[in-house]
Amino acid sequence: LSEGANGDTELIRAVDNLYVAWNQLLYNLLAKPGFQPPSPExxxxxxxxxxxxxxxxxxxxxxxxxxxxxxxxxxxxxxxRTEV
Incomplete structure (x- = not known):
């Protein structure tokens, strides 16, 4: 980030949202011992x-x-232009 740039940008929020969604997916896939398994539906x-x-x-x-x-x-x- 450049000097004085706002640290809370749309890009940072998008990265955070992807991280949260990924963690939620992993959490939902984990088996929990001692609980009745949920229905297939x-x-x-x-x-x-x-x-x-x-x-x-x-x-x-x-x-x-x-x-x-x-x-x-x-x-x-x-x-x-030079990068292309």
Missing amino acids: HIKEVAEFTLKQLKDAGQDLSREFVQAGLEWRLSHPDEA
Whole structure:
């Protein structure tokens, strides 16, 4: 981050959201000893919801990376031209 830049950017939030979604998926997949296993319907419902959250978080992060790259190219046209 440049001097004086706000540390809480959309990119940072997108990375955090992906991390949270990934951890939620892992938590939902862990077996818990001593508990009655959930029904297959419940497992399917939780898996669909959790995977949708992970997919959405990944797409948001990808969009933020593309936007950051485009903003950099617009603000540094000479460097961007030599990089291509």
